[in-house]
Amino acid sequence: MKRFAQLLELLALTPSRNRKLEALVTYFRETPDPDRGFALAILTGALTFKNVKPAVLREVVTREVDPYLFGLSYDYVGDLGETIALIWPHHGQQEELPRLADLVELLETTSKSKLPELIASLLTRAAINERWALVKLTTGALRIGLSARLAKTALAEMSGKPVQEIEEIWHGLAIPYAELFAWLEDRGPRPDIAHEVRFHPMMLSNPIDEAVDLGKLDPAEFSAEWKWDGIRVQLVLGNGPASLFSRTGDEIAAAFPDLVENVFGEAVLDGELLVGENFEPAPFNDLQQRLNRKIASARHLADYPAFMRVYDMLFDGHEDIRPLPWSERRQRLEAWMARHPQTRLDLSQVLPFSDWEELAELRRRGAAEHGHEGVMVKLKSSPYVPGRPKGLWYKWKRDPNVVDAVLMYAQRGHGKRSSFYSDYTFGVWKGNELVPIGKAYFGFTDQELRQLDNWVRNHTVNSFGPVREVEKQLVFEVAFDSAQVSGRHKSGVALRFPRISRIRWDKPASEAGTLEEMQVFLEAT
Amino acid sequence: MSFLDRNLDILPIGVSIDPTGPRERAIITHGHSDHARSGHDAVLATADTIAIMKARYGEDCAGSFQTLDFGVPLMIGEVEVTLFPAGHILGSAQVRLRYRGETIVVTGDYKRLPDATAPPFELVPCDILVTEATFGLPVFQHPRPQDEIGRLLKSVADEPQRSHLVGAYALGKAQRVMRLLRDAGYDRPIYLHGAMVELTRLYEARGIAVGETRLAIEASKAELAGAIVIGPPSALKDRWSRRLADPVLSVASGWMSVKQRARQSGVELPLVISDHADWNELRQTIAETGAREVWVTHGREDALVYWCEQQGLAATPLNIVGFEECEEE
Numbered sequence: 001m002k003r004f005a006q007l008l009e010l011l012a013l014t015p016s017r018n019r020k021l022e023a024l025v026t027y028f029r030e031t032p033d034p035d036r037g038f039a040l041a042i043l044t045g046a047l048t049f050k051n052v053k054p055a056v057l058r059e060v061v062t063r064e065v066d067p068y069l070f071g072l073s074y075d076y077v078g079d080l081g082e083t084i085a086l087i088w089p090h091h092g093q094q095e096e097l098p099r100l101a102d103l104v105e106l107l108e109t110t111s112k113s114k115l116p117e118l119i120a121s122l123l124t125r126a127a128i129n130e131r132w133a134l135v136k137l138t139t140g141a142l143r144i145g146l147s148a149r150l151a152k153t154a155l156a157e158m159s160g161k162p163v164q165e166i167e168e169i170w171h172g173l174a175i176p177y178a179e180l181f182a183w184l185e186d187r188g189p190r191p192d193i194a195h196e197v198r199f200h201p202m203m204l205s206n207p208i209d210e211a212v213d214l215g216k217l218d219p220a221e222f223s224a225e226w227k228w229d230g231i232r233v234q235l236v237l238g239n240g241p242a243s244l245f246s247r248t249g250d251e252i253a254a255a256f257p258d259l260v261e262n263v264f265g266e267a268v269l270d271g272e273l274l275v276g277e278n279f280e281p282a283p284f285n286d287l288q289q290r291l292n293r294k295i296a297s298a299r300h301l302a303d304y305p306a307f308m309r310v311y312d313m314l315f316d317g318h319e320d321i322r323p324l325p326w327s328e329r330r331q332r333l334e335a336w337m338a339r340h341p342q343t344r345l346d347l348s349q350v351l352p353f354s355d356w357e358e359l360a361e362l363r364r365r366g367a368a369e370h371g372h373e374g375v376m377v378k379l380k381s382s383p384y385v386p387g388r389p390k391g392l393w394y395k396w397k398r399d400p401n402v403v404d405a406v407l408m409y410a411q412r413g414h415g416k417r418s419s420f421y422s423d424y425t426f427g428v429w430k431g432n433e434l435v436p437i438g439k440a441y442f443g444f445t446d447q448e449l450r451q452l453d454n455w456v457r458n459h460t461v462n463s464f465g466p467v468r469e470v471e472k473q474l475v476f477e478v479a480f481d482s483a484q485v486s487g488r489h490k491s492g493v494a495l496r497f498p499r500i501s502r503i504r505w506d507k508p509a510s511e512a513g514t515l516e517e518m519q520v521f522l523e524a525t
Numbered sequence: 526m527s528f529l530d531r532n533l534d535i536l537p538i539g540v541s542i543d544p545t546g547p548r549e550r551a552i553i554t555h556g557h558s559d560h561a562r563s564g565h566d567a568v569l570a571t572a573d574t575i576a577i578m579k580a581r582y583g584e585d586c587a588g589s590f591q592t593l594d595f596g597v598p599l600m601i602g603e604v605e606v607t608l609f610p611a612g613h614i615l616g617s618a619q620v621r622l623r624y625r626g627e628t629i630v631v632t633g634d635y636k637r638l639p640d641a642t643a644p645p646f647e648l649v650p651c652d653i654l655v656t657e658a659t660f661g662l663p664v665f666q667h668p669r670p671q672d673e674i675g676r677l678l679k680s681v682a683d684e685p686q687r688s689h690l691v692g693a694y695a696l697g698k699a700q701r702v703m704r705l706l707r708d709a710g711y712d713r714p715i716y717l718h719g720a721m722v723e724l725t726r727l728y729e730a731r732g733i734a735v736g737e738t739r740l741a742i743e744a745s746k747a748e749l750a751g752a753i754v755i756g757p758p759s760a761l762k763d764r765w766s767r768r769l770a771d772p773v774l775s776v777a778s779g780w781m782s783v784k785q786r787a788r789q790s791g792v793e794l795p796l797v798i799s800d801h802a803d804w805n806e807l808r809q810t811i812a813e814t815g816a817r818e819v820w821v822t823h824g825r826e827d828a829l830v831y832w833c834e835q836q837g838l839a840a841t842p843l844n845i846v847g848f849e850e851c852e853e854e
Contacts, residue, residue: 013784082784
């Protein structure tokens with residue numbers, strides 16, 4: 001436990017991504033099974049204790065500390081877990097805490113009625129820094145700014161195995177991941193998980209640079225489709241229940257039973273998750289109702305039925321067709337769809353065009369008349385390559401200018417919004433660091449405001465006065481009229497009339513825009 | 526009504542303790558700038574505090590100075606004034622006032638954990654205790670400073686190519702950190718930001734040895750790799766720190782116990798080393814002085830006032846204007 005506490009503290013306090021990685025690698029190398037497996041589960045949020053709720057901890061602490069004094073302290077510190085760790089008034093002889101695996105077992109098997117006593121005795125035994133880690137791990141709310149992706153990257157670095165291979169099998173693995181570590185250390189085979197729970201890392205696109213790219217690219221070599229306004233998903237169909245993965249490899253099938261229970265065949269499909277009747281996509285807002293929920297309500301299922309608009313195929317039956325060119329995969333996909341007519345799957349149509357001007361006109365009309373986000377442009381000869389390879393897939397977004405930015409700070413609003421965190425500062429990546437590019441306080445509905453407010457309160461890492469710094473996880477699609485060079489912002493960029501055009505609950509922060517990408521907008525004005 | 530008012534003016538004799546603006550006559554508990562200000566006509570303080578004031582504000586920062594040694598009663602009119610060590614920084618004093626059978630102690634800033642750079646705190650029984658409350662919340666339970674220094678030394682050993690830049694207030698904290706390092710057996714030169722030098726020399730001249738120090742600005746980048754550098758917290762992210770080799774940012778302060786606060790200021794290695802009493806010391810002191818009434822100032826008064834009332838003690842927050850949250854401790 002001591003070692004894990006040190007790791008957590010380092011992860012919380014080290015700003016450098018590389019150093020976090022290094023610390024994770026060292027930890028995974030030096031810590032034996034099954035402790036490191038439990039650590040991995042805790043760090044990636046895969047392990048939570050169903051009986052240990054913040055209310056239990058609060059109860060434990062207010063048995064020992066005057067509730068009024070606890071309240072003052074909590075107001076000051078701003079984080080429940082840290083308040084408890086700091087305020088705990090009993091200091092034992094600091095016997096060693098149990099090793100992580102034993103601790104996990106204790107927390108999982110102790111009955112509800114005995115839990116407060118157990119937690120109290122652990123708190124007393126722990127040294128101060130361990131106490132902090134202990135509270136963090138019991139509540140599962142680490143809030144140390146660590147993404148599951150970083151933990152997987154550390155495993156890749158530790159072993160020399162590609163991170164995609166780890167992500168691929170991630171969802172089929174069981175805590176404490178002994179098989180995974182055996183494979184990573186070349187002591188065992190790659191865990192053989194069922195095909196149905198295997199995630200295949202997705203192929204992503206790059207924004208098109210009209211001035212540079214269009215002159216160089218031959219339109220005859222490319223195919224185009226609408227850029228659909230939903231969320232990117234991967235559907236894995238086989239003998240068992242279907243799996244539905246988000247672009248980060250999170251399994252979201254439970255929230256979309258109407259889709260996964262009504263599809264059949266054997267394939268791995270790539271496409272857009274949308275809601276609507278008769279394959280008529282409803283606005284993204286409607287889809288939003290169904291995101292961020294572990295389980296769908298009956299009303300949502302009726303009002304916003306889900307379907308998937310398919311645009312690529314990774315496996316045809318059991319055959320991996322990712323090495324085939326896009327044009328062949330497309331033929332396979334069309335043939336497969338013809339053989340398996342479905343009520344919840346349809347094809348994303350290929351748009352005919354002969355030159356870029358024609359496609360530009362289509363894109364303009366699509367945006368104006370149908371609200372399409374833009375067009376996707378794909379190299380016909382391209383295999384399916386995980387990650388974001390250059391030169392194969394492009395997204396050509398509609399005007400106005402939009403950028404995906406990460407929420408960094410939220411501030412309480414004024415007037416009727418005074419109790420809501422309604423003013424948002426967001427930023428884009430500059431290397432490994434986020435730099436703020438602007439602030440917006442409109443562009444969302446009242447209901448979204450409540451969701452955002454709730455999100456901010458649950459993801460605060462720091463509060464200073466009315467401002468909260470949040471975990472860098474939530475992506476906003478920010479629309480703006482123009483971008484200008486600015487000396488006032490650290491990023492050197494200022495946006496004119498920024499507004500939040502959409503909350504991208506589904507999009508990982510690591511895929512938000514970069515400062516480099518912003519240069520395109522600067523040059524345009 | 527007492528002979529000391531809520532602004533710490535001693536009414537029968539017109540003398541103020543740590544006044545926030547210029548007065549005719551002032552008693553100064555210690556040299557930190559929120560207590561010691563320039564421009565008083567006459568100052569009464571310990572010799573160390575007077576030396577510190579002169580070093581910081583100039584020889585003529587007060588009209589006249591009078592030294593008072595610890596434990597020596599001085600009659601000013603009908604009021605007996607005695608200074609006792611507060612253990613906060615070099616020269617820091619508590620002020621005991623006696624007048625017509627009533628005893629009041631003004632602690633100034635104090636701590637009870639051992640500190641080789643300041644004479645140890647002495648407990649002074651009294652009727653009314655005026656206590657600081659910088660860390661007056663139960664979340665503040667300071668660890669042992671030698672353990673914190675151990676963490677710094679471990680980090681230095683673990684990261685031998687990086688400089689360790691420790692933010693520490695130039696008066697008191699910086700010298701204490703150096704002394705703690707020496708007492709832990711660290712004998713390499715310690716590198717200083719220019720702002721630390723004069724007060725460090727003053728400490729040395731007054732008998733507090735801190736071992737070999739060098740000016741960081743005169744050292745090469747290679748020399749600073751693996752070294753400990755001490756600078757004021759404000760200089761941590763200055764251009765000045767660019768000369769350091771990929772520095773580990775550290776801050777030595779009681780505030781550093783709150784990790785969120787450390788993260789907020791980008792501190793990678795927070796060292797919880799405080800020159801103030803923590804929650805437990807504050808309560809212990811209140812109880813041990815036997816005071817029947819407690820005035821609370823300097824910090825988080827609410828919690829300590831509440832606690833006193835729970836103990837059946839009369840307690841009042843002072844809310845003196847001009848005392849800011851003591852970030853410099």
